[in-house]
Amino acid sequence: VSIGRDPIEAAVENWRRAGWSEASRGMAAVTSVMRAQQLMLQRVDEVLKPFKLTFARYEVLMLLRFSRTGALPAGKVGERLQVHPASVTNALNRLEDDGFVARVANPRDGRSVLAEITPAGRQVAADASAVVNAKVFEQLPLGDDELDALFDVLRNLRAGWGDIGDGLP
């Protein structure tokens, strides 16, 4: 088997030669995650394209689909998805244009806007999920143990960076 064909392994070599051995593990981990994200996003977006969805919009749609009432304040959406309010506005605009979501006034707070999934939204959410599950999530070239290990390590990373709330108000 060949060595040095992997750009990331090549980078590790460079780091070591530069005397940065201490940081090479972290560099490799970070670079690997960056590249894996790029590949995963490409695959998901490609599969979602026929549905006029992107991963960003798909996530919003699924969040609403799994909510109790099918509607959530825009702010809540950004909070759950850990994304900037401006990104939510953008996603809702496009989802609304395609009739997958409707903006509804929040009866409890005039400042707030509720994003409500429409019947068409529920339909596309179901159809898109079937394909994403079958073509991407169930087709990752990794074993169950590897998938679990990946999740566990990244959960530790997120926890270590305070990204996971401890549930204590």
Added chain:
Amino acid sequence: VSIGRDPIEAAVENWRRAGWSEASRGMAAVTSVMRAQQLMLQRVDEVLKPFKLTFARYEVLMLLRFSRTGALPAGKVGERLQVHPASVTNALNRLEDDGFVARVANPRDGRSVLAEITPAGRQVAADASAVVNAKVFEQLPLGDDELDALFDVLRNLRAGWGDIGDGLP
């Protein structure tokens, strides 16, 4: 310890309730990578900001800094970094504006443009690397074994998707 405070674990719960248990592992893995990438990029970009660099530009700069002659055809840069030619053009424009890189005509091929790192570029590459290594790569809240496991799993993923050349022309 609390349960359900992690948005990704909540998503896994939803997936199971929807009858998509088969895909829940993959969904969790993909979502975890997406989120980890977001967090890592934020940290790296924040540390790089004082140097007027982004991770994208930093990668270009380091690639040139580790090249034999300090110069590479723009196409090669995109190839190594696995990024679109248009992204390379964009990065080179900004790096050139800051005097970190200079575009040089390729004596061997009039169509090609060589990106050459300048002395200022080498300086900022060294300074920025010291900080990125110390503040990010060496500060990941993971053990060496976890970092290695993360790299290994993601290498398998990349290999499984044909992202790693086998070295056989």
Added chain:
DNA sequence: AAAGATTGAAGCCTCAATCTTC
């Protein structure tokens, strides 16, 4: 004043089209 959402600006990425050179 403070919170919720939107707008405009700027950065990165990709794709399609274009221009130059081989």
Added chain:
DNA sequence: GAAGATTGAGGCTTCAATCTTT
């Protein structure tokens, strides 16, 4: 005609500023 690079368009993200409602 094909390859290398650039341009323009469109999508996503964040930040800062703004506007409305509490």
